[in-house]
Amino acid sequence: MKRQFHKMHGLGNDFVVLDGREQPIEMTPALAKALADRHLGIGCDQLILLEPSEHADVRMRIWNHDGGEVESCGNASRCVVALTGAGTLETGGGIVEGGKIGAEIEVTLPPPHFAWDEIPLNYPMDTARLPLGWGPLDHPMALSVGNPHLVFFVDDAAAIDLDSLGPSIEHDPAFPERINVNVASIRDGEIHLRTWERGAGLTLACGTGACATAVAAIVRKKVASPVRVHMRGGELTIGWAAGEPIRMRGSASHVFKGEIDLEQFV
Template sequence: MRIPFTKMHGLGNDFIMLDGRSNSLPDLTSAVAAALANRHTGIGCDQLIVLEPSNTADFAMRIFNADGGEVEACGNASRAVALLHGAQARVETSGGIIELSPTKGGARVDMGPPRFDWDAIPLDYPMDTSAMPVSWDDLDTPAAVNVGNPHVIFFVRDSEAVPLDRLGPIIEHDPLFPERINVNVADIRDGTIHLRVWERGVGLTKACGTGACATAVAAIRQGLVASPATVRLPGGVLTIEWEAGSSIIMEGPATESYRGSFEWDDYA
């Protein structure tokens, strides 16, 4: 079976988009997702996104990381979906309902409210998620926020100096995080959050939309920045709005790279 796809990216965080809303797709396994995501023998991407019909929203969005693991949310992919869909929509994800609105060159996304309870992150045991009494090397007292998927955030003096390629996988797989964790390191310069992200199941990325949301929420909570917050990632800039008790609003660009097709049996 020949399957069409659209290749897109948000600030360099890239996706294979498969649209199964009108024509159903074959069953997608983790192995197929990982094979398609492989940059040497597949199409290549950070995340594989599958659009499907939904009974509770306009349509559903499934998200597979490059290692084939299915995850709950992806902020950058949400903007790409808005661009692909071309109209405002309510979208079902396993992390909850999100609302998308295309803008010129990108999208504005209502990501829903953040969660802070230890068992909502989730953590292995109770602790204060605003300043966790844990450390890895020089990284200590992080905040934890669930924005549809779990994030731990470290505010540091110089985010570029942190060996995130070494510490990221150690923290991601720490037993404290039973569903693994996305690792964010950030510093604040002239009111702008400068952020690097180790994404679970992917590694270092040029951008992470949910990481920008989680980090901005943690910074606003601690009084380090005001809303709307500007978050600068290696791939570009996002704007995050949030007030206590409300949803997170993310705005930023998305881009279609090219379209193509592949033979399903080559990857199944």
Template sequence: MLRQFHKMHGLGNDFVILDAREQPLEMTEALARHIADRREGIGCDQLILLEHSDRADLRMRIFNADGSEVQSCGNATRCVVRLTGAATIETAGGLLSGASEGDAVEVTLVEPRFEWDAIPLAYPLPTDPLPMGWENLDRPYAVNVGNPHLVFFVDDLEDADLEGIGPGIETDPLFPERINVNVASVGVNSIRLRTFERGAGLTRACGTGACATAIAAIRTRLASSPVNVHMAGGSLTIAWAPGEPVRMRGSATHVFKGFIDLP
């Protein structure tokens, strides 16, 4: 069966978006992996499935390139707002909102959580920072912004072999739902960031990673809101104050649309 898809990206973090609101589609882990495969499928970091919602304009489901389903994706949220005009979006990580503003899209994510069981961790530990280390990375800050993140602050981004060490941190038994890994260096109210995403690996940009990192920097007074977060694919502006949701502003690019033959 031929199904239309849209290929979009947020700062190089790329997505295949399938709209199943009118014509339902059963998504499996194997099918998500096939579509995301860059040699035998369409190719993407995440597959996005749009469904009907009773709580919002639509429901967004997110599948990583390995087929695993996750709760939230900031870059994908901006792309879905740009594509559909949705003002409210239901996700497994909470109810999100957004609007296009000229060339940019601003979305509001959920209020961040810092408790050990909200990350979640396998057992109680302080999260600000976490008294743990992996090779030359230690004492990260743990934040859940709809999905779980660790943030390591370092002097030099290139000192961390994130591609090599990321898989071991992601799958550490301390994190029963796995974890996204961020390494950041802070300048004058700006942050340089690299992210190893659970289920996707090293990506050119991560929206929720930018949010988690900005929140950790603001909480520790390394930066003040709003803060610009610079990644390999481009920059996002993140605004947050304690007790409030986090706001993210940046680009969302439509690349092409096409059809794929699905079972």
């Protein structure tokens, strides 16, 4: 049962993309985790499966490195648009629109959600400034951009030990679906960001993390839209206004394509 796959990345956030539109693929958490394994599989932060859609050009499903299926991935959305030429993607977080602008790909995500039960949280709280803290990190903004995020603004994002703090925040009982953790610093009107992704850990870049952080910074009047977001893997430009969709523009890179026998992992 050999199937073709594509290895792609958005600013170093890397993906294995399988196309199940013509020949369906039965993806399971165990299979996704095995394929994502960097020693025994192909290796990636997220595994992407393309399927037919009744609502968009293609349906994009996403499994994290740990095998958990999630709703949205901004960097993967740009990669899928670049790979397929699709103008609309159906995701668990809503319909994503995309297209090429020069050498970059821009995708438009649905408007963010700020209500506690839409993020979701386990109980009502002020999502603009959660009354919670973990060591040096406290009072984050919580929001959903198709998947749940916390955003902490700090003096120096590089100084925060996310390897230690990330897992405890991700799995805190306040977050029934776990949560992505962003720490950001503002310098010269631009955002410098590090993200602990639920189910993947620290990655070189996180597209939805950049979107969530840019929205939080605009809401708190720390930056103006559009804003440049710097991550270890590169930069994204994020634009947003209240009540509007989120626009994200950046690179999408194809690394190689290959074939793999899925039966060896079953």
